[in-house]
Amino acid sequence: MIINHPLLGPRDAQEFVYFGDAALIARPDGLSEGAEATFHDYLYLRDNPAGDHRELWYHEQGDRSWLVVTRNTLTHDITAVELARDVARHMGRGR
């Protein structure tokens, strides 16, 4: 596969390490009420769609950027690649 890195252009996916569903960015607050239940759903349950999937890839043999790749799990077609840091900020994550 080839991942079109937002900064570096097309790169062989072999340079990357796959992690999983980009929903993992939305880590719950560990000090909140009922954290154990929310963490269970957060860490263990997946939509696992047959179709477009937003997922985390790490450019380990490259610039070490974490990317959010939108890839179709039936065809492997990639329709969007973003820097995970930007996505995280859009999801309201900061410090």
Next chain:
Amino acid sequence: MRYSGFRVIAEALTGHKGWTPAWRDPAPQPAYDYIIVGGGGHGLATAYYLAKEFRQARIAVLERGWIGGGNVGRNTTIIRSNYLLDGNEPFYEFSLKLWEGLEQDFNYNAMVSQRGILNLIHTDAQRDAFTRRGNAMILHGADAQMYTRDQVREMYPFLNFDNARFPIKGGLGQKRGGTVRHDAVAWGYARGADGRGVDIIQNCEVTGFRIEGGRVLGVETSRGYIGAEKIGVAVAGSSSRVMSHAGMRLPMESHVLQAFVSEGLKPLLDGVITFGAGHFYVSQSDKGGLVFGGDIDGYNSYAQRGNLPVVEDVCEGGMALMPMIGRARLLRMWGGVMDMSMDGSPIIDRTEIDGLYFNGGWCYGGFKATPASGWCFAHLLATDTPHPTATAYRFDRFRKGLMIDEKGVGAQPNLH
């Protein structure tokens, strides 16, 4: 009709006119006592044992395509019970025992061949871990043997002992491990179930569940609505897709695992060898092809095909282990879609929906599990209690922190 050597001879002499269909193609009835969704190895085995061991009932197996077309038809055919953890080992040993009597039981030669499996050891830490594992196996009534480097060399002199990046220091063996002719497993169960009145309905895709008041009433299918008292889903590879029709999210991801076969070669390799340091495992089929594989590709996928890096990685492992296969040719590669669960272990459990039961999350351990999976799922469907060897395969183990994590890599499916 009963198969036997005499029958084969008789038919040969009379032009094979007497052979009847291995299973019927019945039209779906409006309702059944049990519906098994999924005509793969596990679904067919479930129907077979449900009908044979538990109760006479109206049973149907619904298959989207053709039976045996899922992972039972696209795997590396290995059977073994060399597991480490209490939650797993009794189940897989139960499965191995069922394999040992399977062919006589369902009157079909699936070529269950116990030529032994060997996990190679390359480091002291690995030997420690395998010693722990081997002892766990024996404590659970399985067989296990620890081999020295020299003993391994005696068994497989052509392995790379002299020029290896990761020297072979020994191995953990299981003599009762081996291989089975995978397609024949699906066919044997299908024929056995059909013979006991189970309706096997191919080209019948389940498109939804009819659920009222927290209870499932039946399934919507591409061939119309079919009612049922109880519905068991065994659709490894498509579990998340199918269960989403019931509004469930599962603790698993779908990943592609590639497998490979070489051209036919005269006998070379008797048993099964796994080369942990190189992500490679191999056996030789009765037809002479080297059947081998390695790691999953590692990204979510429902496409039954993989990519080049894993192909190369697997063949590098093969060459590192058996440097003489350089001139053997890779004939065919294919991919199967795995339910990769969050701890690498399966689920056989009830759901929150009355009458709806689930069997999946087999990662790439599914083939060897086929008989026990069918038996235990049938047991759960028939008695509403888990089979003694499958009590740990529950959904709530993640909530309770009772993961069955053989590899110890945590909640990252592609690492299991």
Next chain:
Amino acid sequence: MPEHRLKPLTPLGHAAPETVTIGPLTITEVVTTALASLASRRGRAADVAAVAAAQGIPLPGPGRVAAGPTYTAFWLGPDQWMVEAPFASHEDIAAILRPAFADAASITEQTDAWARFDLAAADLPALFERLCGFDLRASPTDAATRTVIEHLGCYLVRRTDTALTIYGPRSSAQSLHHTLTTAARSVY
């Protein structure tokens, strides 16, 4: 910097750097470069740019290398660069850079984390098409990137049309060198 009595070894494990010539190709082990990573602290990009300009440290964009009078730098990742300087004058390069950037940047010595091999040949792409997936033929002469060479993560830094630097993990210098010479003998 004070004199000390310790004698260095090269990445290949010898007292002096090694040069091999294979056909038209020369592979030179280089030990005369000091390296430091320079990473901008959050929200301090402008300050870093200003100091860098004052110090004559170029800060090239993604996938690029830029040479200055003393300092040459190539891009490592977002807001992060690798800075090269002459080892003779900058052995303790981190200590030299830190005062200038103060708290605007994180600076880390990298000199001995890497083994440097300089490759020179008229047709380098012919060699690199046997080494990695980076499209050297189509890349600009100021390209600098990281990629995989025979399982090793390496930086490729183009110097000219016919000269290029590979930085590989120092501990694997021998494996990398073996890979380069093997490929060269195969190609040339």
Next chain:
Amino acid sequence: MSQMNRIAGGQIDRGQTLRFSFDGQAFTGHAGDTLASALLANGVRLMGRSFKYHRPRGPLSAGSEEPNALVELRSGARREPNTRATVTELFAGLEATSQNRWPSLKFDALAINDRLSPFFAAGFYYKTFMWPAAFWEKLYEPLIRRAAGLGTLSREPDPDAYDKGFLHCDLLIIGAGPAGLAAALTAGRAGARVIIADEDFRMGGRLNAETFGINDAPAADWAAQTVADLAQMPNVRLLPRTTIIGAFDHGIYAAVERVSDHLAITPAGKPRQILWRLYARRAILCAGATERPIAFENNDRPGILLAGSLRAYANRWAVAVGTPTAIFTNNDDGLRTARDLIAKGVAVSAVIDTRAGGPKLPGTDHIQGAEVIDTAGRLGLTQITIRDAQGRTRTIPAQALGVSGGWNPNLNISSHHRGRPVWNDALAAFTPGPGGPQGLTAAGAAAGAFSTHAALATGAAEALAALADLGISAAQLDLPKAEDTPTAITPHWYVAAGKGRAWIDQQNDVTVKDVKLAHQENFRSVEHLKRYTTLGMATDQGKTGNMLGLAVMAELTGKTIPETGTTIYRPPYTPVAMGVLAGRSQGADFRPRRLTPSHRWAAEQGAVFVEVGMWLRAQWLPRAGETHWRQSVDREVLVTRNSAGICDVTTLGKIDIQGTDAGLFLDRVYANTFSTLAVGKVRYGLMLREDGMVMDDGTTARLGPNEYVMTTTTANAVPVFRHLEYCRQCLWPDLDVQLISTTEAWAQFSVAGPNARKLLEKLVDQDISDAAFPYMACAEITVCGGLRARLFRISFSGELAYEIAVPTRYGDAMIRELVAAGQEFDAVVYGTEALGVMRVEKGHVAGNELNGQSAALNMGLGKMVSRKKDAIGMVLSQREGMTRDGGLRLVGVKPVDPAKSLTAGSHFLALGAPSTAAHDDGWLTSVVFSPNLGHSIALGYLKNGTARLGERLRTVNLLAGTEVEVEITSPHFIDPEGARLRA
């Protein structure tokens, strides 16, 4: 009688005569021959035996679709089983042997299977061999295995080298026939980066096998000229002898170039083959078409070939396979073969045409509306029996028979992404359908454009379209003049006559009867058919047979062919040597090695090295007179505990963490707190996974207000760094933290033991007295007169210990300085074994305890998990299953009888309890011999362990049948109060 079947013309170099041997018999051929063409030229038709019935077989084809003519090429370690004679380029000294026969090709004992064939119908083995169960492995299976398989693999390592490579292009053209060449010309002239690959050693495809012209020149000459023109273009790369084996995602194609298979020996240092990973922005499939046979009784005898192949042998290789020759066809292309042969003076005894009517072919007996119903000739065809339109049968002499059932486009690669081919009635064949690899189109015969003109036109057109996609403007190619014969075919799949067997899959011996049996037993879906009969599972992947099987099944089910199914293919297009897929990653080069800064010194000392991940570390360093490893390790441990020891600990991961939020960041990734750590201090840190299990541990030092350096275990250096980047970029993107690995930048040595300080004081330039540099202190210092260094007062051994780090290039000098400074204390350098002994004596967890299945609580480190802050893993580490009483706890273990030695991996069982899982209480994780205590000691995970100190249990190793009674102790065997650390 050398090359008695050679005729005039062809593209062989008669100036170069090459000697070769087959089954020990010497022959000659010419440059440009294949092994098959050379053997046929010498009158050899019998080249192999079939898989199941061991039927005598000769080549069916002249290409890579060949099912029959498989030989063992070369000998010794270079023996290549199952090699297709039809694509083996002849070279001087070529040595080939027939296979899957005994004792000889002509007299094969296992041909008895053919007589017994009624008993070996499809799937027979599923129905028998079941009784008694034990007989399967012992009797039946060994017999089957011995009979099965084709060629024999050498047991010696493959002596040749293989390369991998990477190529990039705008346009990849797969196949260099008329369509491919036209596409290449179009794109090449437009200046696009073009790669054109063809599996043949001579580019041109069918143009090399035909007699018609292009632009009034022979087609082969036009092809040669075009190839020469392309070779002149710097932007075009020609890859002959290169097979595109598969299409992968996003325009990545795998190609295998056979660099030196056509040479007697691969030149030293050069590869036998290269695996190219092609990155193509667009690709055109111009792979041509494969002719398919018609199934009829005994249609598998040597001498019966595909008509187009027979034509190729005559036109390209100047070989008349047999005289007289007959033709059996259902389409006009079969007639072309007859015409060409007649023109070359080859006697054509008859043309049997399944179609009635139409013009008759002059110069031969053109029998229309007729069928071939049987053949004769034990080891090679001698005559055929035909049935004419009136139902009359007669025999016709034939040494060769060309069969044409029409042509199938080679759409294989277009279906590698599981795209479904579409049926074309006019061609009676499947053509590439939707769902193929993105950016791949097809042209020429591969797309169903069968005439030469159509091939040229579609090739040029598809190239234009692809370039337009890429925004590259190109000029329309003015097409050369070429034949444009329409395809005229009346499908005729098999001859329904006789009781005999009509072959569909010749290698796997699948017959029409087998397909009928599969249908009768309800194996009717194409996949069931293939799996039940093994149709298409042979080394040719059913290139000639699949379509036939499908057609027969369609007829039986009364459905159309597309309703019945399609034939899709998987990679590789043709079988590929395993070696080339591994490339240079073989033997000792399987994976790179990582060497420590003291490696050279240690090697000089004769150290024994051990693989730790990619690293090679000194395991122990034997001294003169030491004959057993234990002697060395005991010495290293004792000297260290009693005086001083030095150890290279460079392999531990080092991560430089800076930024104004560095402390806050560490508080979140570690279970314990680091923001409160004073500058100049070190703290032990415990890192959890989000699921609450322990991920890694190590010490982290605070070098400045905003600067920390973290150490990880050797094994986890990479995953931990990845995890930290994940936390930094994905979870808390606005924290001011910067990370970089410095693992390799520093050579780090542990100096441990009562004399450690005295030893170091001789080297460091600063005061390191206990007062100035207490336990858990760290500082940036200088050594040996000014070399910058880092010093940490930390201890894994439990002794007074330091870790000193210097720039890696000085690591070799530093170990020598340390050893020299240590001489007066008789200090030792110790390896990983002694390291392991001392950490177990001290009760420190390491790899065997950090097994990914253990939480802090299991390790006795539960108190380290702070509940006051939200750190990774904190929440889920509190789940009931992980915190319940009676769970596994880390304990120390010693044998009741000190003489007994323990074995890691042994399980705990209560005294007197049976050895069953129900009584399994845990296991021994790490075992060492403690020279200080004089007996074996261990760490282990024991159920409810902390409450069972002093209890006696047995540890069993059922693998060896051993059992040792042990006493449970604290894991801290030596200096539990840690007085030595603070000395």
